[in-house]
Amino acid sequence: MSSAAEPHGHETEAAHGGHHTNYVKIWGILVVLLVVSVTGPMLEIRIVTLLTAFGIAIVKAYLVAKYFMHLDIEKPFVVKLLVVCLGLMMLFFAATAPDIMKHWGANWRNESAKNANIPEAHHEAAPAHGEAAPAAAAPAPGAAPAR
Amino acid sequence: MVKPIATLRSASGVPTGRLALWWVIASEIVIFGGLLGSYLLHRLGHPEWSTYASHTNTWAGAFNTLVLLTSSLSAVLGHKAAEAGDGKKAAKMLMFTCLGGLTFLVVKGFEWTYEIQHGYTITANGFWSFYYTAAGLHGLHVIAGCIIMLFVAADARKNKELQRVELIGIYWHFVDLVWIFLFPLLYIAK
Structure with a gap:
């Protein structure tokens, strides 16, 4: 059993400013990117669809992996x-x-x-x-x- | 106070529990990657699939993306609360995440009911086979995540096993990541 204040997260988190991340701000950026990925393909231009749908999916995945999964401070x-x-x-x-x-x-x-x-x-x-x-x-x- | 073994053994420099989770995610990448790679190959080889894809509901998919992104936010806020030793807040955040998962499944349920009623079943053609397989496998991961989250939240409420809040959070973010790619592949590319 672990105590309440027991450290159990990323050891280097503080050094990397992990918990100083403004998660709500990251979420806001993700929502804006979602809106762009839905509205972009409405222009029905192939290159715009590819960039807004799939390009933005890669950016969203990067943001989730880096800031939510803390992969930037993982071993x-x-x-x-x-x-x-x-x-x-x-x-x-x-x-x-x-x-x-x-x-x-x-x-x-x-x-x-x-x-x-x-x-x-x-x-x-x-x-x-x-x-x-x-x-x-x-x-x-x-x-x-x-x- | 005895520390949980999942946080003690760390020959690799990563606590055992988290290392095990990364291995799970690594294997999931291959599972979902193989499935989505196969879909992409067939999609590129069969331009007519865009006709079938035009029957998926983009707005339902977009709403579910918003729901999963929001539930990911609550999961990471739960992790933050657990790091601060606030088990009650962590449990509350996990319950909110679970509610997101439930909303996702309800929307999916309505969506599938509509599609099946209109003849777009798993056996209709290759596109719908991939659609139901990929979204169904993802849905199973959402269900599994919600069930595990309920157990973790129950312990966290008593300030027990708080390291598990981070672990279930990482798993949930991965489920979110998979949907981030499923959404454009199944709902936007028409």
């Missing part, structure tokens, strides 16, 4: 551990991306994936993907209009 090996896991994730992505995103190569062709990207061929391609045909190009029967 460096913990950060390295998390970075290695992120690296493994990217390795998985890079290793499988050519097979899934490219539909043909020197000695192979992925006809079903290729057909899935041709709107007219959706109904033929859907079963090959193990997908139910309904909402391929149009909403399922009885579906509500896009919200």
